[in-house]
Amino acid sequence: MNLSSSAPTPRSPGLASRIGNFIDRTFQYWTIAPLVITLLLLVAYPSVQLLRMSVSEVDIVKGQTVWTFVGAKHLETALQDPVVPVAFKNTLVFVIAVVIIETILSLLISILVSRSRHLVGLYRTVLLIPLLVPPIAIGTMWRLMYDYNYGFINQALALIGIAGPTWTASPKLAMPSIILVDLWHWTSFMFLIILAGLESQPVELNEAARVDGATETQILRYITLPLLRPTLVTAVMLRTIFAFKVFDEIFLLTGGGPGTATEVISLYIYKVFSGQFRLGYASFLALALALIISVFVIFYRRLAQRTTA
Amino acid sequence: MRKISFEPIFRHGLLMLVVLFTLVPILFTFATSLKYFRDIISGSLAFTPTLVNYQRLLDPSQSNFLRLTFNSLIVAAGTMVIVLVIASLAAYSLSRFRWRPLWSGLLLGTILFIHMLPPVTFLGPFYLIARALNIYDTVLAVIMGHIVLNLPTATWILLDFFAEIPKELEEAAMVDGASRFESLTRVLLPMIQPGIAAAGALAFIFSWRDFLFSLSLTSTPRGMTIPVGISSFVQEYSIRYGEMAAGAFFAMIPALLLVAFAQRFIIKGLTLGALKG
Numbered sequence: 001m002n003l004s005s006s007a008p009t010p011r012s013p014g015l016a017s018r019i020g021n022f023i024d025r026t027f028q029y030w031t032i033a034p035l036v037i038t039l040l041l042l043v044a045y046p047s048v049q050l051l052r053m054s055v056s057e058v059d060i061v062k063g064q065t066v067w068t069f070v071g072a073k074h075l076e077t078a079l080q081d082p083v084v085p086v087a088f089k090n091t092l093v094f095v096i097a098v099v100i101i102e103t104i105l106s107l108l109i110s111i112l113v114s115r116s117r118h119l120v121g122l123y124r125t126v127l128l129i130p131l132l133v134p135p136i137a138i139g140t141m142w143r144l145m146y147d148y149n150y151g152f153i154n155q156a157l158a159l160i161g162i163a164g165p166t167w168t169a170s171p172k173l174a175m176p177s178i179i180l181v182d183l184w185h186w187t188s189f190m191f192l193i194i195l196a197g198l199e200s201q202p203v204e205l206n207e208a209a210r211v212d213g214a215t216e217t218q219i220l221r222y223i224t225l226p227l228l229r230p231t232l233v234t235a236v237m238l239r240t241i242f243a244f245k246v247f248d249e250i251f252l253l254t255g256g257g258p259g260t261a262t263e264v265i266s267l268y269i270y271k272v273f274s275g276q277f278r279l280g281y282a283s284f285l286a287l288a289l290a291l292i293i294s295v296f297v298i299f300y301r302r303l304a305q306r307t308t309a
Numbered sequence: 310m311r312k313i314s315f316e317p318i319f320r321h322g323l324l325m326l327v328v329l330f331t332l333v334p335i336l337f338t339f340a341t342s343l344k345y346f347r348d349i350i351s352g353s354l355a356f357t358p359t360l361v362n363y364q365r366l367l368d369p370s371q372s373n374f375l376r377l378t379f380n381s382l383i384v385a386a387g388t389m390v391i392v393l394v395i396a397s398l399a400a401y402s403l404s405r406f407r408w409r410p411l412w413s414g415l416l417l418g419t420i421l422f423i424h425m426l427p428p429v430t431f432l433g434p435f436y437l438i439a440r441a442l443n444i445y446d447t448v449l450a451v452i453m454g455h456i457v458l459n460l461p462t463a464t465w466i467l468l469d470f471f472a473e474i475p476k477e478l479e480e481a482a483m484v485d486g487a488s489r490f491e492s493l494t495r496v497l498l499p500m501i502q503p504g505i506a507a508a509g510a511l512a513f514i515f516s517w518r519d520f521l522f523s524l525s526l527t528s529t530p531r532g533m534t535i536p537v538g539i540s541s542f543v544q545e546y547s548i549r550y551g552e553m554a555a556g557a558f559f560a561m562i563p564a565l566l567l568v569a570f571a572q573r574f575i576i577k578g579l580t581l582g583a584l585k586g
Contacts, residue, residue, distance in 0.1 A: 020488055027489040028406040032416075035399035035464070039419055042457050046434035053433050065437060109327055112320050119321065125568060126328045128576065129335070132564035134518040136536035140543055140557035141334040144341055144550060152337045155352045184334065189579075196580045245427040248520045252540055266429040273432050274525060283433040290430045297425050 050290075053283035074284035084285070086260045087268040093175065094264060095243040098182045103236055105183065106190035111220070113191075114198040124195075127188040135185065139252030142181045143168075146253070168254050174261045181249050189242075190235045197231030198224070230304075237300040244293055265289055335561070341554035349550050362555035373530040374556065377538040381517055383448050384534055385563075388455040388516040389509050392463045395456075396508060397501075400467035401493055405479065424461035431457065432525050439526050447532045454522030459515055463508040466578050470504030471497070507574035510567055517563050535560050 023030065057068040078084050113123050130138070145152045146167040154164030167177045201224065209219050247266045250256065256263035256271070269289065273282035340356075341349060342363070348356035366374045403413055431454065439450040474497060482492040498505070520536040527533045539556045546552070567575060 024489045028402050028408075031398040031402035031493075034395040035402075035416065035460075038395055038456065038460065039416070042453065043419060043423055046431055046438065049434035049437060050430070053437075058433075058437070060440065063440075065440065109324065112324055116317075116320060116324070119324070123324055123328065124576070125572060126331050128568050128572060129564065130331060131579065132514050132518070132567055132575070134520070134536050134539075134560045134564070136520045136539050137557040137560045138334075140539055140553055141338045143543065144338055144554055144557075145334050147550070150350055150352060150550065152333065158352075184331065188331075192576055192580050241425045245429075247427075247429065248536070251520075252543060266427050269429045270432065270521070270525070273436075279433050279436070286430045286433060290426055293426055294422075297422065 050283050050287055053280050054287045055284075056280050058279040058283075070280065074281050077281055078284060078288070083260060083263060083268055087263045087265045090175070090260070090262060091244065091246075091264040091266075094179065094182075094246060095240060097179050098186065098243055099236060099240050101179070101183060102187045102190055102239060103232075105187050106194055106235070107232070109187070110191050110194040110198055111224070113195055124192075127191055129188075130185050131188050131192075135248035136252055138181065138185055139249040142177075142184070142249070143253060146177060169258055171258050171261045174254050174258060178250055178253060178262050181253065182243075182246065185249070186239065186243075190239055193235040193238075194228065194231060197228050197235075201227050234304055237296075237303060241293060241296050241300065244289070244296075335558075338554045339558050341550055342558045344551055346551060362551035363559070366552050366555045366559065372542075372552075373533075374535070374538055374559075376530050377533055377535050378559075380448050380451075380530075380532060381534040384451045384455060384523075385513045385516040387448070387452045388459060389512040391452070391456055392459045392512045393505060393509050396460060396463035397467050397498065397505065400464055400471050401497065404468055404471035405476075405497075420461045420464055423457055428454075428458065428519075428521050432521070435522070435526060446527045446529055449532075450526040451519075451523050451532060451534060452516075454526060455512075455516040455519060458519060458522070459512040462515070462578060462581075463512050465581055466508040466511070467501065467504050469581055470501040474500055503574060506571070507578040510571050510574060511578045514563060514567055517560075 052067070054074060055069060055071055057070050059066045059068075109123075109127075113120055116123075144150075146154075148154060148164070148166050148169070151164075151167075153167070157164040165173055168174050205223050205227075206219050209223060214222075245266065246264055247270070250262055250264060250267055251270075254262045256267050265285070266289070269282050269285045272278050272285060343358040343360070344356050345359055345361065365371050369375050399416075402408075403416070435450075435454055436445070439445040439453070442449075444450045444453070478496060478500075479492050482496045483489070487495065517534075518536070519534070520540065523532075523534040523537045524540070527537065530538075535556075539553075539560060542549075542556060543553055
């Protein structure tokens with residue numbers, strides 16, 4: 001009898017291949033696990049912490065975190081805090097202004113680009129740059145541009161005999177100056193989305209209309225723009241939601257000043273958190289901001305579903 | 310019979326104004342970074358170019374900028390690798406298997422949600438987590454923040470690429486005896502290389518750009534990244550324009566390289582997030 005033929009029979013597979021089979025059958029779960037764990041640790045857990053913090057005082061005493069439950073105290077503080085309404089108002093003014101101006105500009109630019117055959121690559125390349133540059137570098141560039149004595153703008157104005165203002169240090173001009181920087185940074189974002197929308201439009205419709213004697217303005221008014229509506233809605237809603245995130249450039253250019261002229265809610269939350277080290281109150285304000293954004297996101301989802309349906 | 314049209318001239322003229330508006334701050338900053346202080350304050354167009362600002366910036370005995378560059382690179386590369394692993398596995402799982410809409414909806418909904426929330430919302434909890442894990446003021450704390458920041462876009466990009474691969478390819482590999490893991494690593498991942506490149510490049514650049522997480526999760530050059538360094542430099546020495554400009558231009562280099570070499574991937578990635586949401 002040949003003893004060497006006692007290899008494993010097909011009926012009882014080895015442990016390794018059994019594990020292999022098991023992994024294969026459950027591969028769906030192994031591959032999603034890292035994402036689920038990350039979301040639990042870095043999103044779900046922090047969200048619960050945020051809720052807890054917003055009803056507590058949190059202090060770090062000798063390296064230990066000390067929690068004291070305070071209930072709705074932070075709500076009362078917020079209602080009496082004179083900066084809160086100003087910060088919300090400034091944020092709203094900023095968001096509305098940049099969204100309206102950037103929508104008009106990006107629509108205009110993308111229509112002009114989509115009608116061009118030459119130089120399209122150049123326009124697209126140049127307009128992509130502001131979206132990838134670090135916002136702090138953008139802030140620094142514009143600090144140099146706005147500098148009262150040696151900035152590009154005031155030096156250019158001096159050439160034609162105008163004494164330039166102090167821009168970011170002037171209570172009246174600070175917010176418009178910030179808005180201009182945001183236009184530089186973010187107009188490209190809506191431009192890229194709208195241009196993608198325009199380029200995906202069927203050209204046959206325009207040609208048919210042209211054959212039928214429609215003017216370019218009519219084509220724009222009755223074909224291009226109506227077809228663009230879903231893209232435009234998406235772009236505007238996204239830009240609105242992202243505009244609430246504004247922080248870096250204001251931090252660097254004005255720090256919220258002069259006074260509270262450019263104080264926005266993100267910046268104020270950071271100051272409460274880092275400058276005053278009131279973790280609980282900062283978390284309460286952050287939670288309030290998150291709730292406002294959530295309403296926007298839900299509204300946006302509904303709108304997006306309706307316009308694409 | 311057709312009239313000579315002035316429309317193209319007008320159109321390109323307007324667009325050139327936009328190009329000019331975009332480029333002037335960058336060029337002015339670049340020029341300033343190459344100027345001696347006397348040339349900056351004289352304001353004349355002609356100047357003697359010098360690298361002295363960059364030398365000062367990168368001299369370890371005068372500034373910690375090199376250390377911060379090193380941190381920024383570690384943070385961006387670390388974030389990129391971790392995000393790519395998590396996002397590509399998840400995108401594979403979500404696009405190749407049948408999931409109950411409840412679960413996939415919950416995951417994708419959460420991802421959408423964190424993409425839209427202002428990062429300032431995470432500050433308090435992340436600060437406490439970093440403290441508890443004893444990683445406050447290290448690059449690890451910053452990476453933790455940047456993972457959350459970059460997961461959504463990477464997942465969307467990779468989902469889109471996985472969706473374009475026909476199911477039969479993977480089935481063929483498995484008929485040939487490959488395990489799921491082998492078919493993923495040897496068949497599918499090589500096919501979505503452009504997607505991985507796009508997702509990776511965007512994760513790198515958005516980590517490199519970030520300011521808020523580094524600002525609030527670090528306090529010394531031990532874990533700080535470049536944007537925090539620039540910001541404290543600007544606030545401390547508001548008159549040292551040359552070095553300020555050099556720092557800003559230095560921080561822009563990865564973005565300029567990406568625009569020059571990987572533009573198409575990036576545009577697709579940037580607009581995809583928008584259209585997916």
